Amino acid sequence: MEHYKINHLRELEAESIFVIREVVAQFEKPVMLFSGGKDSIVMFHLARKAFHPLKVPFPLMHIDTGHNFEETIKYRDDLAEKTGTRLIVKYVQDSINEGRAVEEKGLNASRNVLQTVTLLDAIEEMKFDCAMGGGRRDEEKARAKERFFSHRDEFGQWDPKNQRPELWNLFCGAKHMGEHFRVFPISNWTEMDVWQYILMENIEMPSLYFTHKREVFCRDGAWMACAPFMQLKPNEKAEVRDVRCRTIGDITCTGVTLSKADTLEEIIQEVAASRVTERGGRADDKRSEAAMEDRKREGYF
């Protein structure tokens, strides 16, 4: 017997595919931002489904802070090769060398904010008119009001008070010269949806998301990975623990969780039981109550 119902993951999938197809239809030179994190992995998976049997008709772009987990880079390169997708990598280090960005100082120094400079420069240089990102509205309060199609002025900035109304499924990508759009195809997904979908679709994930032994230290209640460019305070000490990443970003601001989860099912159980949001482990959001909003205004992801 025929039935006409799909579950919430299929409905989210259908919506995201619709959005990604709109991007390709409405823009001349779109690009998909890829960090190697689970959200961008899912977004790229959706893009492949959207155009099958055609190869994804836009390149991937990674804004590389240089402070990466090695596994991320390997996963990224393998994926691009396997799927025949063009990969563009832009380095924050280049922006620093050119004097376009200034490295932060101190123990909590991070290149996370500097990514904005490199990203905006790359968009301008390569003349992209739309950059798709894996941002989700449930991540943070300022993101809750973000549109699917988010207009950026010629300075790459977001004006939260002057957003275009977005009604029904009618996405408007009209713009003037020099302006561009950020589009967030998985806006309506939550962390749980992302993991459930990865399980349902059996998507291969970087090993970082599963439990592994790693040298870590505890700072302000959050566990951080040790790396050559991470400085420890006198009271902090490195130790080896069983951990996994809940998000993957720049090492300097990505917390790891103590966990023994080594299957997708166990991760889902863990997410379901978790009492801290995944961004709770990210030092960059804790800087102030409006931290994300400020970064977004300036053109952050």
Add this chain to the structure above:
Amino acid sequence: MSGKDNGYLDMELLRFTTAGSVDDGKSTLIGRLLYDSKAIFEDQMEALEQASISRGGEEVNLALLTDGLRAEREQGITIDVAYRYFATPKRKFIIADTPGHIQYTRNMVTGASTSNAAVILIDARNGVIEQTRRHAYIAALLNIPHVLVCVNKMDLVDFSQEVFERIKADFIQVAGRLGNQDLHFLPISAKLGDNVVDESTNMTWYTGLTFLGLLEALPVGEDWNLNDPRFPVQYVIRPISDEYHDYRGYAGRVASGVFRVGQEVVVLPGGQKTTVEAIDFAGESLEYAFPPQSVTLRLTDEIDVSRGSMIVDAINQPQQSQEIDLMVCWLSEKPLVLRGKYQLKHNSNELRCIVTEVKYKVNINTTEEIHDDLSVGLNEIAQITIKTTKPLFFDPYKKNRDTGSLILIDEATNNVVGAGMIL
């Protein structure tokens, strides 16, 4: 244990919008819902406690959870549509949280446009007021299938059944004239939690479902139009590879109705008749497709199909015209210009139009028609006629939210200035 055993993979999705002003306790209701359903995480709760204390509040102010942007927090009002998410083992919910002030009609319309249900809050002490009529009118105009009327602050009227019944009767009188939506009434106290997630012990006279119980029970699957097959083509897939040499697929989302392999269809605007050869989805072959699935259709005959074309059932076809009557909600500070030209977006079709007539404006507080002042400004709703450069293929909005809706775009600024619902 698999994800399926958790019950998590078989959830349905329900989108609802909340209308009400700060004073009605709307943010508190959402905060309560998230809090009691355990969708608030510890770090969010901590941030919330800090923010409440720094604002001089003694208790945790649940409303602060939903007030996102800095400007709003400073002014203490919600000024834009914010989306919230939570889930129970039965359903995933997307809340379009919109402010209820008169100047923010545009946000309510935006939030309502994608919702299966509208939650209208009434302060039990005030009963049905002007604002309630406005919210009921917009819910009816946007054709939201289910309306949940929450009579809030029942604790401030001694949990009186009489007060509740009177407000219910008043509302039915107002809404009865507007449309025939699926109406539900609940007496609640968002602040104390009565009938939000947990049943109230203060109102044993109420035997219906709690707010969350009702949200879990609404029959959302029935909200899709399964009768009128419409498939707006978004993008043509033509791989240039040996393996898929002759592949020509039409990518899009089923707007309404069911498409089956072998079905006789017509491609608009050309009007050529053909049949559905295959329905593809990422390497799978489907026997049929229905809303809101995103799929790729292949057709038996080689005909001219591009973005903006619509594949429809051969017998059951949409209307077509270049002169269209619609209700419009104006979203811009720059008023509507009679005889003005606008860019128009309808499904995957983009064309131009001219506003030829403003028939009347609606007083959204009384829902009466205004005929002596026909200027249409921000947040105003009017019936207008437009003439388009090419024929539009549409169904009335009341029958089909997808093929019956359109937006008007200002050609100079590219701003979305009007939300249209075709009559």
